[in-house]
Amino acid sequence: MADTVIEFKSVNKWFGKAHVLRDITLAVKAGEVVVVCGPSGSGKSTLIRCVNALEPIQGGELVVLGESLTRPGVNLSALRARVGMVFQSFNLFPHMTVLENIMLAPVRVRGLSEADASRVARALLERVRIPDKAENYPATLSGGQQQRVAIARALAMQPKIMLFDEPTSALDPEMINEVLDVMTDLARDGMTMMVVTHEMGFARRVAHRMVFVDGGRVVEEAPPEQFFAAAKSERAREFLSKILSH
Amino acid sequence: MRYAFHWEVLWSGQSGRWLLQGLATTVELSALGWVLAAALGIVSGAMRTVPWRPLRALATVYVEFFRNVPLLVWMFFWYFGVPPLLPEAIREWLFRHGAEFWAGTFALGVYHGARMSEVIRGGIQAIPRTQFEAAVAMGLTTFQAYRLVIVPIALRLSIPPATNESLNLLKNSSVALTISVAELTFQTRQIEAYTARALEALTAGTVIYLVLCVGIAAIMARVEHRFAIPGLIARGG
């Protein structure tokens, strides 16, 4: 039985008075690919942003890679170095080249030499299938290429977990697959992944488990075959009918 | 009646030397003041945006305190107010080594640092928050995220207003004449007093300030061009 690497224990989160995560209890095992879905504003982004402590929680406990995020004195930077994150808006640093973007954290956080970091970075560009863009600035790349660089940048830290928050939502349709393909490869290689996405084809093919969130609660958890064929909750069926109709 | 210009007063007698000395002092005073202002501005401007309230409060107090009191008052403060607070030995040393110059440098640096701080803060606040999140999400500390990502971007965005502020600093260095720093304006007034040719002396001072300012603006335009962030709206130059 694989280890649990992310464990939400009755996690609660408020933004001011808004109660956006309600008693979330959820465990993710090493090597598992979990796709989080649900209506807009249901708390999906907040949920995965809690995993690398971009959002602090106000109730319950969240344990990631054996570290309790609520423990006083916890070293969040050290934890984040082991958890990669890919954002909807790519967030490459515009004043650095692709190579510099990828090398930054390995050099500054892991302490790699420039030469080693550059070798790692080039190998990763190979893996995300844009080896020839190393010297480009982000602004000169297509959205799909930028997102693949963002994935390479996260992988350069050799993370144990990868978080994706709608990684293809800002992309033109013809670029979505090039990003999903890279993510699929990653999942096949055994990466632990939590993915917020509306790409249900990807979810069907790659996810081990679907987590349906609504109103800040995990309403339903199921393997994709079961979730798509016969979701138990009315809310999930309604959501699926909307999202799968087009 | 037509005014008869006598430009030769500018290079006859002592005048030429005075002008050059004034120019040199103005450049030194402004350059040192600028370094201080830039350092204080970057540090305090960044501090005003960090996710830690005590640091933000400290920087806010600095900015509001120093930019809301006239520069002239700060000149007097650093020249007349501070030395009596210093130990005897340091005070002696200062007065033997141009205390008025150092007081002027501090007044300029600290005052314009507070104004530069707002320029830098504006630059930082123009950066999407998600850039900071991406930086810390890969394991950088908040300090590293600022030093390696946020501040370098903000500096590039801040070059036009920072240039403006730098020119203000240069021009404001003339206020140091009130604590008898022998800078350019001080020297033009001296020439005027000795030659009674006010118009010629002031013209000389004006032209020198103008040349300095245009020169700085030209250099900053090149810096801006050199460090422009690809993909942002291309600026002139």
Ligand SMILES: Nc1ncnc2c1ncn2[C@@H]1O[C@H](COP(=O)(O)OP(=O)(O)OP(=O)(O)O)[C@@H](O)[C@H]1O
């Ligand atoms: N920084 C914030 N401050 C206040 N409220 C917030 C903040 N971020 C999110 N919220 C609120 O929390 C709730 C959950 O937001 P979240 O972004 O997690 O939803 P989501 O499921 O990711 O939605 P979407 O599909 O639109 O991305 C929403 O009601 C949102 O308005």
Ligand SMILES: [Mg+2]
């Ligand atoms: Mg979201």
